[in-house]
Amino acid sequence: MADEKAKKKIDPHKHEMPVQEAKVRAHNFEEVALGYDEETAVAEAQRCLQCKNEPCRQGCPVEVFIPDFIKLVAERDFDGAIKKIKEKNALPAVCGRVCPQENQCEKYCTLAKKFEAVGIGRLERFCADRELQKGVTVPEVAPPTGKKVAVVGSGPSGLTCASDLAKLGHEVTIFEALHVAGGVLMYGIPQFRLPKEVVQAEVENLKKLGVKIEVNSVVGKFSTVDELMEEESFDAVYIGTGAGLPYFMGIPGENACGVYSANEFLTRTNLMKAYLFPKYDTPIKVGKKVAVLGGGNVAMDGARTALRLGAEESHIVYRRSREELPARKEEAEHAEEEGVIFDLLTSPVEIISNEEGWVTGMKCIKYELGEPDASGRRSPIPIEGSEFIMDIDTVVVAIGQGPNPLVPRTTKGLELNKRGNIVANLETGATSKTGVYAGGDVVTGAATVILAMGAGRTAAKSIHEYLSNK
Amino acid sequence: MFKILEKQVFSPVIKQFVIHAPRVAKSCKAGQFIILGINEEGERIPLTIADFDREKGTITIVFQEVGKSTIQLGAMEAGDYIKDFVGPLGEPTHIENLGTVICVAGGVGIAPVHPIARAFKEAGNHVIGIMGTRTQDLMFWEDKMGAACSELLVTTDDGSYVRQGFVTDVLKDVIESKGKENIPLIIAIGPQPMMRAVCNMTKEYGIKTIVSLNALMVDGTGMCGCCRISVGDETKFVCVDGPDFDGHQVNWSELAMRQVYFKSEEQLALEYKECTCRNGGAE
Numbered sequence: 001m002a003d004e005k006a007k008k009k010i011d012p013h014k015h016e017m018p019v020q021e022a023k024v025r026a027h028n029f030e031e032v033a034l035g036y037d038e039e040t041a042v043a044e045a046q047r048c049l050q051c052k053n054e055p056c057r058q059g060c061p062v063e064v065f066i067p068d069f070i071k072l073v074a075e076r077d078f079d080g081a082i083k084k085i086k087e088k089n090a091l092p093a094v095c096g097r098v099c100p101q102e103n104q105c106e107k108y109c110t111l112a113k114k115f116e117a118v119g120i121g122r123l124e125r126f127c128a129d130r131e132l133q134k135g136v137t138v139p140e141v142a143p144p145t146g147k148k149v150a151v152v153g154s155g156p157s158g159l160t161c162a163s164d165l166a167k168l169g170h171e172v173t174i175f176e177a178l179h180v181a182g183g184v185l186m187y188g189i190p191q192f193r194l195p196k197e198v199v200q201a202e203v204e205n206l207k208k209l210g211v212k213i214e215v216n217s218v219v220g221k222f223s224t225v226d227e228l229m230e231e232e233s234f235d236a237v238y239i240g241t242g243a244g245l246p247y248f249m250g251i252p253g254e255n256a257c258g259v260y261s262a263n264e265f266l267t268r269t270n271l272m273k274a275y276l277f278p279k280y281d282t283p284i285k286v287g288k289k290v291a292v293l294g295g296g297n298v299a300m301d302g303a304r305t306a307l308r309l310g311a312e313e314s315h316i317v318y319r320r321s322r323e324e325l326p327a328r329k330e331e332a333e334h335a336e337e338e339g340v341i342f343d344l345l346t347s348p349v350e351i352i353s354n355e356e357g358w359v360t361g362m363k364c365i366k367y368e369l370g371e372p373d374a375s376g377r378r379s380p381i382p383i384e385g386s387e388f389i390m391d392i393d394t395v396v397v398a399i400g401q402g403p404n405p406l407v408p409r410t411t412k413g414l415e416l417n418k419r420g421n422i423v424a425n426l427e428t429g430a431t432s433k434t435g436v437y438a439g440g441d442v443v444t445g446a447a448t449v450i451l452a453m454g455a456g457r458t459a460a461k462s463i464h465e466y467l468s469n470k
Numbered sequence: 471m472f473k474i475l476e477k478q479v480f481s482p483v484i485k486q487f488v489i490h491a492p493r494v495a496k497s498c499k500a501g502q503f504i505i506l507g508i509n510e511e512g513e514r515i516p517l518t519i520a521d522f523d524r525e526k527g528t529i530t531i532v533f534q535e536v537g538k539s540t541i542q543l544g545a546m547e548a549g550d551y552i553k554d555f556v557g558p559l560g561e562p563t564h565i566e567n568l569g570t571v572i573c574v575a576g577g578v579g580i581a582p583v584h585p586i587a588r589a590f591k592e593a594g595n596h597v598i599g600i601m602g603t604r605t606q607d608l609m610f611w612e613d614k615m616g617a618a619c620s621e622l623l624v625t626t627d628d629g630s631y632v633r634q635g636f637v638t639d640v641l642k643d644v645i646e647s648k649g650k651e652n653i654p655l656i657i658a659i660g661p662q663p664m665m666r667a668v669c670n671m672t673k674e675y676g677i678k679t680i681v682s683l684n685a686l687m688v689d690g691t692g693m694c695g696c697c698r699i700s701v702g703d704e705t706k707f708v709c710v711d712g713p714d715f716d717g718h719q720v721n722w723s724e725l726a727m728r729q730v731y732f733k734s735e736e737q738l739a740l741e742y743k744e745c746t747c748r749n750g751g752a753e
Contacts (some may be wrong), residue, residue, distance in 0.1 A: 016564060065478070087534035092691040106673070121622035139677060177556070177689070178516075178691075179507055179553070179556070187689075187693075208526070215554070216554050218556060218557075218559065218691055219558070220495045221497070221557065221558055221559060222494060222496070222497050222558065223493075223497065224556070233478065244691070244692065244693040245692055245693070246693070246694065246695045248698075248705065254697070254705070255698055255700060255724055255728070256706060256729045257727060257728060260695075260696075261694055261695040261696075263693055263694045263695065264688060264695055264696045267688055267693070267694050268687060268688060268694075272513065272514070272688065273511075277735065277738075278735075278738055278742035278743075279511060279737045279742075280511045280513075280538055281511055281512050281513035281538060281739060282513040282514075282688070283732045283735035283736070283738075283739070285731070285732065356727065357724070357727035358729070404691065404692055404693060406691060406692065406710065413536065419678050446747065
């Protein structure tokens with residue numbers, strides 16, 4: 001085997017995934033990356049060294065059996081491959097698209113020391129998409145335990161937790177505040193990165209496991225967590241309500257017409273399909289020149305969405321430099337290819353509007369980088385006298401989100417931190433309240449889809465233990 | 471899916487639905503609102519709860535047809551189903567026994583005032599209701615308001631019914647005759663200019679006035695900030711911090727400005743609807 005491996009000539013490059021051409025895709029909502037075909041997938045899978053110590057797995061928050069599934073792809077056993085992935089990952093079509101693989105599995109790939117890592121995410125997506133097209137086989141479900149679990153929120157964390165618990169035989173009901181399930185996968189991440197049909201297909205798979213999904217159900221309003229346990233006899237509750245509270249800059253003029261939170265901008269477009277207005281009823285207004293404040297993935301999504309909605313110019317306004325952009329490299333690159341302009345080391349101090357209250361410009365100040373701060377990043381220092389007016393007519397504020405307060409505020413005895421996040425043991429998901437678990441962004445603050453999924457999985461395990469001993 | 475159990479037409483543009491929504495009916499309180507979505511393409515429409523029946527599991531809404539979505543809603547009949555119906559949303563009105571409370575309702579605002587007036591009366595207050603519409607044809611729920619309030623005063627802008635005058639005219643008479651020191655609280659709900667006029671007046675008298683705002687919204691759960699308004703020195707979200715606010719603190723010009731944000735799109739949506747209707751629904 002070792003000799004064979006040595007003999008095999010490794011292609012130093014990952015197989016390219018076909019993408020829509022930048023100039024074209026910047027004006028449509030179709031998916032940007034088009035996915036591998038069978039031949040490319042097999043060829044890419046053959047690049048995998050099948051390392052015995054599986055370093056890639058330590059980079060995966062849900063510990064997908066990566067070398068095993070890739071081996072099956074290389075052998076053209078695609079059904080086997082997706083089955084293997086699903087032993088650990090309930091949402092492979094989602095993760096294959098939106099996971100920051102370069103910081104996770106692919107970062108630890110042995111090939112990455114010399115060459116480009118194996119395209120693990122691309123292979124995962126290939127397997128998942130192939131299964132979605134073909135029709136999904138339902139995994140085995142354990143016999144009913146007679147225990148009831150309520151999952152609050154149907155984002156990646158809640159979906160994963162629900163899936164794991166359902167497979168273990170518990171009766172799971174997900175309560176979702178919006179009118180469709182999927183949480184941030186539906187309202188936040190744009191169609192062109194994660195088609196909503198893919199999310200809904202994954203949600204349908206979950207229903208096949210017996211999970212009940214109650215949309216239009218705002219926990220904290222129609223019923224509190226306590227009431228769910230006392231009156232509706234749920235034995236345990238998992239809170240995965242995400243980071244649904246948009247932050248604003250707190251600068252003058254922010255309530256002017258033409259200023260959106262990224263949540264509003266993306267929710268109107270993705271969830272409510274405002275890009276299909278007036279066929280769909282929800283409108284969105286985008287001017288000629290859009291400034292998106294912030295440098296994370298949400299900011300990139302906002303800036304790219306603005307172009308697709310018809311903006312002539314779309315700017316990312318970020319107070320640090322390109323190096324410090326919190327967005328995935330790939331997202332920033334895609335944005336740039338599509339024509340997004342990066343105004344770095346720049347931050348707004350005031351939004352200017354006309355007499356009718358419409359945004360006409362933004363007063364900004366230039367920054368320079370100083371010494372590294374507590375986060376290890378060089379801290380931006382404003383340059384005195386560098387104020388200037390940016391000529392824009394739409395502002396999207398994408399500087400982060402806090403935990404939505406509806407559930408934390410109404411649950412008795414739930415410990416919160418200063419920022420309003422639920423305090424939960426990261427190794428078990430347990431909160432200060434017996435039988436109540438929490439995970440994902442509502443605990444950690446805004447993070448990634450896969451971390452939220454990992455937290456959902458961890459909590460499912462503890463909830464199962466708790467219910468088994470109850 | 472949520473069934474429309476009853477429909478009543480109060481005027482060509484004002485309609486009432488009783489909707490089967492047991493979960494909302496079980497937990498809602500006076501002052502809270504719901505959001506409904508007619509169908510897959512529909513926008514999320516916030517409407518204040520006008521009445522509820524916990525035993526029957528029903529919620530009553532009254533709405534005025536002002537744009538594409540409400541016109542479409544108004545065309546639905548008893549027996550039809552609404553796709554999405556979520557609530558109760560927002561904070562309930564703070565109810566306590568203060569002695570005397572005046573509830574001022576303008577136009578379609580009569581509906582949301584109704585459960586609030588009733589709750590104040592049930593809490594032991596002497597509730598003086600003042601309700602007014604532009605003209606007699608737009609008047610509704612005089613009987614229900616009569617039952618919800620201890621005394622009820624009715625007016626029409628054009629004098630076509632009972633008396634001629636704005637609700638503010640009636641309110642002024644009541645304050646003058648009762649004495650401002652005997653009125654600890656006023657609730658005012660109706661069109662924005664009416665609420666603003668009431669607040670301008672009560673500010674001079676120094677009487678605390680609570681208004682219920684209907685800002686533009688999307689999710690209604692504090693997630694998007696579309697409904698944000700300045701109250702005093704702070705930015706508040708109408709959907710989770712309200713809809714009730716101290717009317718003397720509300721930045722009314724900002725609210726009015728934000729309200730017309732999508733005016734041109736609303737016009738476009740109406741034209742699109744008319745166009746697709748004429749063409750038999752084809753695009």
